[in-house]
Amino acid sequence: MAQVKEYIGKVKPDWCPGCGDFGVLNALQRALADLDIAPHNVLVVSGIGCSSNLPGFINAYGFHGLHGRSLPVASGAKLGNHGLTVIATGGDGDGYGIGVGHFIHTCRRNIDMTYIVMDNQIYGLTTGQASPTTEKDIRTKSTPEGTIELALNPIALALTAGATYVARGFSGENLHLAQLMRGAIEHKGFALVDVFSPCVTYNKHNTYPWFRERVYKLEEERHDPSDFRLAMEKAYEWGARIPIGLFYKVERPTYEDEDSVLRGGIPLAKQPLERTDLAAVMEDFI
Amino acid sequence: MAQMATEVTVWIGGAAGDGIASAGESFAKACSRCGYHIFAYNSYQSVIRGGHVCMHIRIGTHKVYTQGDELDYLVALNQDTLERYGKRVMPGGAVFYNTDKFQAKPEQIGKNVQLIGVPIMELAGNQLMQNTALMGALIQVLALDPAGIRSLIKERFEKKGDAIVQTNLNAFDKGMEFAKTKCQPGGIRIGSGDSKRRPLAGGNPLIGFGALAAGCRFYSAYPMTPASSLLHWLVRYGVKAGLLVKQCEDEIAALNMAIGAGHVGVRAMTGTSGGGFALMTEAIGEAAMTETPVVIVEVQRGGPSTGLPTKTEQGDFFQVFGASQGDFPKAILAPRTLTECYTMAIEAFNLSEKYQCPILILSDLYLAERLETFEGVQITNVPIERGEMVTQANGDHYRRFLDTPSGVSPRALPGTAGTIFTAATDEHDQHGIVISDVFTNPGIRAKMMEKRMRKISAMAKELKPPQLEGPADAELTLVGWGSTYQVLLETQEVLAKENLKVNILCLATLWPFPAEQVRKILEKCKMTLSVENNYSGQIVKLIRMETGIGIQHHLRKYDGEPFELHQVVERAREILKTKPKESTLVSVVSDEGVPADFSPIENPPIGAEAARQH
Numbered sequence: 001m002a003q004v005k006e007y008i009g010k011v012k013p014d015w016c017p018g019c020g021d022f023g024v025l026n027a028l029q030r031a032l033a034d035l036d037i038a039p040h041n042v043l044v045v046s047g048i049g050c051s052s053n054l055p056g057f058i059n060a061y062g063f064h065g066l067h068g069r070s071l072p073v074a075s076g077a078k079l080g081n082h083g084l085t086v087i088a089t090g091g092d093g094d095g096y097g098i099g100v101g102h103f104i105h106t107c108r109r110n111i112d113m114t115y116i117v118m119d120n121q122i123y124g125l126t127t128g129q130a131s132p133t134t135e136k137d138i139r140t141k142s143t144p145e146g147t148i149e150l151a152l153n154p155i156a157l158a159l160t161a162g163a164t165y166v167a168r169g170f171s172g173e174n175l176h177l178a179q180l181m182r183g184a185i186e187h188k189g190f191a192l193v194d195v196f197s198p199c200v201t202y203n204k205h206n207t208y209p210w211f212r213e214r215v216y217k218l219e220e221e222r223h224d225p226s227d228f229r230l231a232m233e234k235a236y237e238w239g240a241r242i243p244i245g246l247f248y249k250v251e252r253p254t255y256e257d258e259d260s261v262l263r264g265g266i267p268l269a270k271q272p273l274e275r276t277d278l279a280a281v282m283e284d285f286i
Numbered sequence: 287m288a289q290m291a292t293e294v295t296v297w298i299g300g301a302a303g304d305g306i307a308s309a310g311e312s313f314a315k316a317c318s319r320c321g322y323h324i325f326a327y328n329s330y331q332s333v334i335r336g337g338h339v340c341m342h343i344r345i346g347t348h349k350v351y352t353q354g355d356e357l358d359y360l361v362a363l364n365q366d367t368l369e370r371y372g373k374r375v376m377p378g379g380a381v382f383y384n385t386d387k388f389q390a391k392p393e394q395i396g397k398n399v400q401l402i403g404v405p406i407m408e409l410a411g412n413q414l415m416q417n418t419a420l421m422g423a424l425i426q427v428l429a430l431d432p433a434g435i436r437s438l439i440k441e442r443f444e445k446k447g448d449a450i451v452q453t454n455l456n457a458f459d460k461g462m463e464f465a466k467t468k469c470q471p472g473g474i475r476i477g478s479g480d481s482k483r484r485p486l487a488g489g490n491p492l493i494g495f496g497a498l499a500a501g502c503r504f505y506s507a508y509p510m511t512p513a514s515s516l517l518h519w520l521v522r523y524g525v526k527a528g529l530l531v532k533q534c535e536d537e538i539a540a541l542n543m544a545i546g547a548g549h550v551g552v553r554a555m556t557g558t559s560g561g562g563f564a565l566m567t568e569a570i571g572e573a574a575m576t577e578t579p580v581v582i583v584e585v586q587r588g589g590p591s592t593g594l595p596t597k598t599e600q601g602d603f604f605q606v607f608g609a610s611q612g613d614f615p616k617a618i619l620a621p622r623t624l625t626e627c628y629t630m631a632i633e634a635f636n637l638s639e640k641y642q643c644p645i646l647i648l649s650d651l652y653l654a655e656r657l658e659t660f661e662g663v664q665i666t667n668v669p670i671e672r673g674e675m676v677t678q679a680n681g682d683h684y685r686r687f688l689d690t691p692s693g694v695s696p697r698a699l700p701g702t703a704g705t706i707f708t709a710a711t712d713e714h715d716q717h718g719i720v721i722s723d724v725f726t727n728p729g730i731r732a733k734m735m736e737k738r739m740r741k742i743s744a745m746a747k748e749l750k751p752p753q754l755e756g757p758a759d760a761e762l763t764l765v766g767w768g769s770t771y772q773v774l775l776e777t778q779e780v781l782a783k784e785n786l787k788v789n790i791l792c793l794a795t796l797w798p799f800p801a802e803q804v805r806k807i808l809e810k811c812k813m814t815l816s817v818e819n820n821y822s823g824q825i826v827k828l829i830r831m832e833t834g835i836g837i838q839h840h841l842r843k844y845d846g847e848p849f850e851l852h853q854v855v856e857r858a859r860e861i862l863k864t865k866p867k868e869s870t871l872v873s874v875v876s877d878e879g880v881p882a883d884f885s886p887i888e889n890p891p892i893g894a895e896a897a898r899q900h
Contacts, residue, residue, distance in 0.1 A: 011719055040703045045546070048711075055708045056720055061700035062708030063549055064720065065542070066572050072539040076546025076554065077700070079530060080504060084550065084701055105535040261530040268530060269551040269699065273501025273672070278665035281495060281523050285485030286319070 002033045009057045020197030020208075021051050021118050023171035028087070028116065029058060030174075031181035042085045045074040047099060049091035050125045051118035051197065068099030071106040071115065078113050081269040082256050085185060086113040093123045096132040096152050107161030107190055111255045114184040114191045117154065118171075120199035121206050128202035138205055155235035155247055158192045159228065165191035166231065166248040170215050171198065172208055173244065180246060189254050196244070211242070218245030225249045293346035294428065294476045295354050297371060300363025302337030309361075309417040310341035311657060312442065313424070316434035317345045318486045318659045321479025326657040327353040329847060329876075338366060347477050351772035351779075353656075355852050358474045359428065361420055363387075368394055375399045378473025380427055382420050386413065402427065402469050409464055415457035422461020427472040432462060485660060489627045489653035489769075490516040492663075493583055496631025497555050498524055499668045502581070504547040504554035506532040506540040511595045512651040513557045513585040537562035541569040541582065548573070548580045549709065551699040553635050557583035560602045561592060563609070570644050571610030574738070576709035577687065577695065579638035579645075581631070586650040588846045597846025598651035600768060600819040603828065606646050607797060615641060615693075615741040617749070618797040620648045622771035626794060627653065628663045640673035641694060641741045648796065650819070652848040653769040673697065679704020685716040689733060693740030746798035754807045756789030762862050763811040765837055767793040767825045770817050770849060777854045786862050793825065805833040815839040815861055817854055821873075840871040847876040 007029040015021050032042060042060035046052035048067035055062025061084075065073050074088040095103050095117045106115070122140065123129040129142035133154065137146035158166045165187040169177035177195060184191035196211050223245065224230060231248035256262045298310050307328060314326045326343040342353040358379040362368040365388040368381065372390075375381055377398035383390055385403040395401055404423050406416050418439070425432050439458060443451045487495075494516050497505070505524065507517045521531050534540040540556045547554035558566065563584045573580045586602045588594025606618055617637055621627045627649065634645040674696040676684065686707035688695040695716075698705035708714075712722035715730050754763070756778055764774045771792040778788050791807055793800075808814065808829070816826045816837040821844040826837045841857045843849055853874045861870070 010717075014725075038703070040706055041701060043550070043700045044708075053720070056710070056718075059706060061706055062710075062718075063546070063576065064708055064710035064712065065545075065576070066568055066711055069538065069542045069569065069572075072534070072542035073546035073549070075539075076504070076506065076532075076543030076548075077550045078546075079532065079543070080547035080552035080554070081550040081699075081701060101535055102539055105539070259530060261525060261528055265528075268503040268528075268547070269701075271503055271528060273553065273670045275499060275501065275527070275668070277527055278495075278499055278668075281498065281527075282485060282662070282665055284523070285487045285491070286483050 002036045004029045004033045007032050007039060007059050009059045011056045013057045014053070015050060016201050018200040019050070020120060020171035020195070020199070021054065023174050023177065024051070024116065024118050024195050024197055025054055025057055027169070027174050027178040027181055030178040031185060032060075034178070034182050035185055037085050037185075041083070042087065043077055045070045045077065045086065045088045047090045047094040048125070049094045051089065051091040052094055054089045068094050068097070069102065070094065071099060071102040074113055075106060075109065075111050078111050079256070079262065079268070081267040082112070082262060083267045087185070088113065088115045090117060091124070092117060092119040092121060092133045092154075093131045096154055100132070100152070104157065104161045107158050107163040107192070109255050110162065110164055110189045110252055112188055112190070114181070114193065116181065116193045116195060118197035119154065119194050120197050120203055121151070122199050122203040124199045124202050135205070153235060154192070154194045156232060159232055159235060159248055163192050164189035164250050164252050165246075167192065167246045168194045168196070168244045170196045170211055170244050172211060173215070176217060176244070183246065187249065189252060214240065214242040215244045216241055218243050218247065290477045291474050292348055292477060293344060293350060293354070294358045294474055295342065295344045295356050296359045296361065296424065297340055297342050297357050298361040298363070299338070299340035299367030299371060302339050304339070304363045305417050306339050306341050306363065309421060310343055312435060312438050313421060314343050314657050315486055316438055317430065318484055319434040320431055321481040321483070322346060322476070323348060323350050323484070324486055324657065324659045325350045325353055327652070327848065328655060329353075340367065340371070345476060347479060351776040352851050353848070355850050359424065359472070361424060362390075363416070376474065380469070380472055382423055384416050384420065398473065400427070400470055402465065404461060404464060409460040410457040412453070412457070415454065418454050418457040419461035422458040423465040423469070426462040426465035427469055429471055429475055432458070485662060486657055487624060487660070488515070488656050488658070489621065489624060489649050490585065490655070491519045492624045492627035493631045493647060493649065494519040494524065495663070496628040497581070497635070498527060498529060499628070499665060500553060500632040500635035501670055502529060502553045502555050502635060504530050504532070504544060504552045506534050506543040506554070506556050507558065508534050508537045508540050508562055510559045510562045512587055512654050513559050513562070513583065515654065516557045516583060516585070537565040538569065541566040541580070542572070544580050545569060545573050545576070545578050548578045549576070549700070553579070553639070555581040555583065557585065559585050559587050560589050560605060563602065563605065567609045570616070571612060571614055572711050573644040574610070574614030574616060575711045577642040577697075577738070578709065579642055581634045581638055581645050581647065583647045583649065585654045586648065588844070594846045596651070598819060598848055599844060599846065600650055600770070600824070601821065601844070603648065603796065603824040606648050607828070613735070613739060615643045615738055615745065616646060616797065617745060617795070618646045618648055620768035620794055620796050621653065622768055622792055622794050624658055624660045625663055630794070632668060636669065636671040637745060640671055641745045642673065642697060643741060648768065650769050652819070675699075676705055677702065686718045687714065687716045687734065687737070689716055689737045692744045693737045694744070742798050746800070749795045749798065749800065751803045752791060752793055752795070752800050752807065754789050754791050757787045758789070758810070760787040760789040760812070762788045762813045762815060762858060763808075764788055764790045764854075764858065765792070765814055765816045765825070765829070766790070766818065767796065770819060773849045773851060773854055774817060776851055777858055780851070780855050781858060781862075784859070786859060788858055788862070796825070796828065799828065799832040801832040804829060805835060808833065808835045813838055813861060813865065815841060815858060817841045817849065819843050819848065838869055839866070842871065842873045843875070844873070845875040849874070850876065
């Protein structure tokens with residue numbers, strides 16, 4: 001088995017001390033080590049935001065792209081070389097705000113990759129505006145009278161859109177989170193791991209103690225992750241008790257399994273460029 | 287006595303949904319298989335009466351460069367078509383129509399034009415056979431070999447079974463027989479073709495074919511007219527050849543997916559029109575900043591905004607040129623012919639990998655959706671140049687964004703051991719480590735900007751230089767770009783017959799702009815006339831920006847239709863004869879008129895200064 005240190009990147013994370021993202025990074029490194037996937041066979045794709053700096057902090061190939069566009073880049077990369085382990089990472093603003101359209105379509109596409117969202121319910125990098133998962137009536141820099149819009153429910157959304165592995169972790173529960181990530185990477189299909197990753201600087205509401213008082217593990221209550229209706233019910237549980245763990249898991253053929261070009265084939269990136277089959281196409285023009 | 291012409295033009299018009307494109311395509315293909323040159327274009331001349339479509343098919347014993355202006359034979363599938371164009375049919379020609387649908391009167395057509403009413407029900411017993419039977423009559427009157435179209439009927443309906451094939455063949459034969467017994471042979475007949483079997487296609491399939499030949503394995507797109515036929519072509523021909531086609535949720539995803547595929551080493555392309563391209567804008571800079579090879583096709587239609595979805599324009603140059611924030615290397619290629627659609631697609635992939643940046647192909651509806659014969663393209667020994675690749679680690683110091691004299695850094699692909707890096711859209715150093723905020727460093731930033739931008743001059747050196755075509759001492763130089771090329775060539779031919787000498791500077795490489803070469807050419811020109819399918823003269827502005835040289839006279843068209851040959855010929859002739867001292871700007875429209883109750887405001891005449899400003 002590989003050592004966690006093999007996945008530690010050359011750059012030291014510049015997150016604020018106490019940021020939830022440290023826990024997410026550690027859990028991901030642990031999950032990869034546990035699965036013994038060589039760093040050079042991993043591609044981590046992110047967007048923009050504090051959490052999207054993660055690819056630079058992990059020893060793996062990385063693509064740190066535009067705000068909200070990690071999923072299409074990751075999808076293209078996975079379809080281009082399905083031999084790679086592809087992991088998209090980012091925050092709630094990136095994935096559930098500007099990129100939410102891609103999120104929904106990526107769920108229903110079921111490409112075999114993992115999406116880790118460091119959900120801190122705030123825009124941290126831009127210094128504290130309301131995000132799509134900010135709870136209603138919370139005052140932020142952009143909503144001094146409290147947010148009017150309802151918070152988006154990423155778990156329910158992923159379930160509705162057809163994701164085949166839907167989990168939520170908490171940065172303060174590192175081993176549990178690493179297990180969820182390991183399951184997500186091992187899962188054949190699109191896996192979402194939404195992570196409560198507190199922003200200690202700009203979110204004074206959803207703090208570590210706030211979560212510690214509320215979260216409980218689905219596994220400890222014998223939740224059946226094959227039951228879609230139950231998963232949906234749990235997705236809406238919020239308040240005094242908030243579930244973390246694996247909500248739902250189902251086996252469905254992946255996009256790569258069903259696409260006629262990829263099915264059982266060599267990755268596109270390894271195919272030769274020179275073609276010998278052009279004459280027949282030319283004949284069709286005549 | 288029939289004239290044996292070197293060309294003949296057939297228009298097939300009717301309502302959208304009358305199957306004009308399919309009938310027209312079959313007819314065009316049948317003619318091309320007889321060794322004729324073809325140029326066909328679907329003019330959607332007006333929507334005033336709802337979905338009027340007219341396909342112009344020009345057939346020649348020599349290369350025909352445009353859809354032409356004349357009308358020899360009209361197939362009118364509805365009364366509207368007859369009313370619009372009946373009088374334009376040349377003496378010696380004919381009008382074909384279905385007598386079950388409407389009655390045509392001799393006063394609706396010109397003198398010496400045959401009116402051929404075909405009783406479809408009586409002949410074929412089925413109105414669905416209308417187009418096939420009319421084709422039979424047309425082939426007979428034109429005295430063309432029916433073998434070509436008969437074999438096309440078989441190919442087209444093969445999958446539907448023998449009965450359908452037979453029904454269509456019968457209808458075709460009945461149409462021929464009817465014309466043979468009831469009509470005069472056509473007064474305008476074309477001489478024999480050279481029996482060479484030329485390919486017949488449009489610009490979108492040729493870009494697709496070029497991509498396939500270049501080893502493209504990934505095409506992601508969102509449907510948008512007029513780029514959708516590229517998507518359809520690649521689905522049909524690419525997928526079985528191992529090219530993955532991915533329809534996406536929007537154009538933002540389409541380009542980002544192509545970038546993802548390009549990042550792992552797949553030759554990837556996306557295609558769209560102006561509106562979709564607007565959504566791709568941010569990701570173009572992403573490709574440039576992460577130094578990811580990707581090819582983007584923009585097939586222009588009339589703008590602004592959703593504009594004219596089914597009509598042509600050359601109005602997106604500045605959008606494509608200015609797309610995405612900041613300075614970065616890229617190339618913009620504007621194919622002028624079908625052959626260039628193919629060769630420039632290949633060139634685009636090679637440039638994108640050699641210089642690790644986005645390469646843009648700027649086409650338009652007129653080029654994309656025409657049907658034209660061409661002399662074939664080179665399908666063997668297609669040049670494939672991937673640029674410098676690192677396939678195994680060389681020590682522990684791989685720097686993905688190494689500062690080199692050419693600006694190009696040898697590229698490693700994810701999956702390679704020992705060359706791990708992160709590609710970031712934020713500014714980064716040679717290793718790829720982000721230097722955008724915490725570790726910011728003005729010196730490194732400047733170096734990295736210079737490294738990327740250096741790629742432009744290296745790339746510029748290998749692009750095909752622009753050329754002045756025609757007599758060097760011509761009195762007038764026609765200046766254009768992209769799809770207007772062939773109307774300029776034909777203008778040159780027509781005027782040469784009148785002993786009027788013009789030459790042509792038609793640009794295909796728009797960026798990096800070949801400023802030195804264009805300046806040298808233009809400095810020697812006498813009078814200049816720009817011909818652009820847009821309102822503001824976008825390439826005129828580019829030329830002035832890059833060379834300091836202003837074009838003297840301007841011909842513009844922004845009504846959604848391509849230039850008609852006579853419009854360019856007449857303007858050029860006028861300038862040659864009157865030699866205006868002041869700069870002139872003339873806008874032309876296709877002759878459909880505007881309703882009487884439309885605003886009578888006319889554009890004020892434009893003086894030299896105003897023309898320069900335009």
